[in-house]
Amino acid sequence: MAQDVIVRCEKLTKTYDLYTGEGARIKALLGLPAKGLHYSALDGVTQDFIRGEIVGLAGLNGSGKSTLAKIIAGITHPTGGVCDVRGTVSMLAANVGMNDQLTGRENIHYKCMLMGLTKRQIARVEDSIIDFAEVGVYIDQPLRTYSSGMRSRLGFAISVHVDPEILIVDEALSVGDAAFSEKCLSRMQEFRDSGKTIFFVTHAPWQMLHFCDRVMWLHKGRVVGFDAADTMVPSYVEFTRDWTKMEQPERDAMTPEYAFYRERFQCQQREAWARKAAGANAESSS
Numbered sequence: 001m002a003q004d005v006i007v008r009c010e011k012l013t014k015t016y017d018l019y020t021g022e023g024a025r026i027k028a029l030l031g032l033p034a035k036g037l038h039y040s041a042l043d044g045v046t047q048d049f050i051r052g053e054i055v056g057l058a059g060l061n062g063s064g065k066s067t068l069a070k071i072i073a074g075i076t077h078p079t080g081g082v083c084d085v086r087g088t089v090s091m092l093a094a095n096v097g098m099n100d101q102l103t104g105r106e107n108i109h110y111k112c113m114l115m116g117l118t119k120r121q122i123a124r125v126e127d128s129i130i131d132f133a134e135v136g137v138y139i140d141q142p143l144r145t146y147s148s149g150m151r152s153r154l155g156f157a158i159s160v161h162v163d164p165e166i167l168i169v170d171e172a173l174s175v176g177d178a179a180f181s182e183k184c185l186s187r188m189q190e191f192r193d194s195g196k197t198i199f200f201v202t203h204a205p206w207q208m209l210h211f212c213d214r215v216m217w218l219h220k221g222r223v224v225g226f227d228a229a230d231t232m233v234p235s236y237v238e239f240t241r242d243w244t245k246m247e248q249p250e251r252d253a254m255t256p257e258y259a260f261y262r263e264r265f266q267c268q269q270r271e272a273w274a275r276k277a278a279g280a281n282a283e284s285s286s
Contacts, residue, residue, distance in 0.1 A: 004050055004051050005048045005049065005050060005051070005086075006049060006050065006051040006085070006086050006087050006165070006166065006197050007048070007049040007072055007083070007084070007085050007086070007166070007197070008047075008048050008049070008082070008083075008084040009045050009046055009047050009048075009049075009068075009081070009082070009083050009084075010046050010081055010082045010084075011044050011045075011046055011080065011081040011082070012042050012044070012045040012046070012068070012071065012078050012080070012081035012082070012083055013040065013042050013043055013044060013045075013078060013079045013080040013081050013221075014040070014041045014042040014064075014067050014071065014076070014078050014079050014221075015038050015039065015040050015041070015079045016038070016039045016041060017037075017038060017039075018037045018038070018039050040220075040221050041062075041064050041067040041221050042064045042067055042068060042071075042078070042221045043064075043220070043221040043222050044081070044222065045064070045068060045081070045218075045221075045222070045223055046081075046223075047216065047223065047226060049197065049199075050197075051087075051195065051197055052192065052195045052196065052197060053192070053197060053198075053213040053214060054188070054192050054197075054198040054200055054211060054212045054213050054214075055197075055198070055199050055200065055212060055213070055214055055215070055216060056200045056201075056202070056207075056208035056211075056212035056214070056215035056216070056229060056232075056233075057069065057199060057200065057201045057215075057216055057218065058205070058208060058215050058216065058217045058218070058232070058233070058236050059217060059218035059219055060219065060240075060243065062220075063218040063219050063220060063221070064218045064220070064221040064222075065170075065201045065218055066170055066171075066201060067221075068218070069091065069168045069170050069199055069201055070091070071083050072085055072089065072166070072168060072199065073089045073090075073091040073168050074089065075091065085166070087164070087165030087166045087197070088115075088116075088164045088165050088166065089164055089165070089166040089167075089168065090115060090159045090160075090162055090164035090166070090167055090168070091159070091167075091168040091170065092152075092155050092156050092159040092167070092168065092169050092170065097110075097111040097114050097115075097155075097158075098110075098111065098143060098151065098154075098155060099143065100142065100143045100144040101142060101143070101144070102142065102143060103139070103140050103141055103142055103143070104130075104133070104135055104138060104139040104140065104141065104143060104146070104154050105126075105130070105139050105140055107143055107154065107158070108122070108126055108129050108130070108154075108158055109122055109126075111155075111158045111162075112125070112158065112161075112162060115162040115164070116162075117162060125161045125162075128161060129154075129157045129158055129161050130157075132153075132156075132157040132160075132161070132183075132187075133150075133153045133154045133156075133157035133158075134153055134180065135150050135153060135154055138150060149180075153180055156169075156184055160184075160187050160188075160191070164196070165196055165197065166196070166197045166198075166199070167188065167191055167196060167197070167198045167199070168198075168199045168201070169184075169188070169198065169199070169200050169201065169202075170201040171201055171202060171203070185207070185211055188200075188211070189211075200212055205233050205236065205237050208229055208233050209229055209230065209233040209234075211229075212229040213228070213229060214226060214227065214228055214229060214232070215227065215228075215229045215232040215233055215236070216232075217232060217235075217236050217256075217258065219255075219256055224256050224257070224258050225258030225259075225262075227258070227262075231262060232258075234265045235258060235261035235262045235264075235265050236261070238261045238264055238265050239256050239261050
């Protein structure tokens with residue numbers, strides 16, 4: 001692996017078995033023939049990711065974004081191919097490394113220990129985590145009493161204080177208030193400035209556009225494109241506009257092409273600039 005490549009994916013695949021019922025699932029566990037379908041969450045993903053950059057993972061629901069993130073984090077394993085990761089990874093996503101029966105404070109100790117911190121190291125960062133999370137008196141209440149926003153704030157606070165080399169943020173900023181989201185984005189910027197790598201999974205294109213260096217667009221487990229955020233995000237948004245207008249048969253047959261949507265967006269830009277220039281010329285001549 002090249003020195004500046006922190007994650008390398010080669011022909012990465014992930015297939016899930018979908019069974020027709022509990023009986024079929026039990027048969028499969030026993031090694032007996034069982035009726036079911038195979039769902040391909042990732043299909044031949046090959047890509048290098050560079051140390052110190054922020055990578056957005058874009059795509060519709062079921063496109064493979066979270067599956068790729070979980071493989072990089074080591075939470076799940078690929079069916080085929082290789083995912084070579086060099087560096088410690090912390091993943092911030094719903095319920096990852098969190099226990100509903102423990103209090104917020106106990107979850108700090110629990111998740112930090114999972115990340116390899118010693119008791120002394122945990123003691124040094126505990127107050128800072130609590131202060132960053134902004135959950136108030138709930139820090140000593142069971143996690144099951146937390147709102148989704150509070151869970152997200154605590155999870156993010158823990159993840160950014162264990163000092164990983166790779167931080168994966170999976171839809172964690174989609175809950176909670178805008179002020180805390182800005183606080184999180186600012187902290188992730190500090191991570192990038194210190195040479196760390198961030199994978200950012202979100203359904204908010206504006207966040208990727210303003211925060212990510214490069215964006216990978218996935219569709220049905222395959223890579224449509226991987227390019228600079230200011231080029232990729234508008235192209236992806238163009239595709240989503242088409243997608244919302246389609247009936248299901250059209251969607252099933254759809255295979256988006258990055259070059260097509262990039263060219264279409266660039267044409268729209270040129271037309272907008274031409275209209276603006278024409279308007280300016282009309283004003284100056286009047």
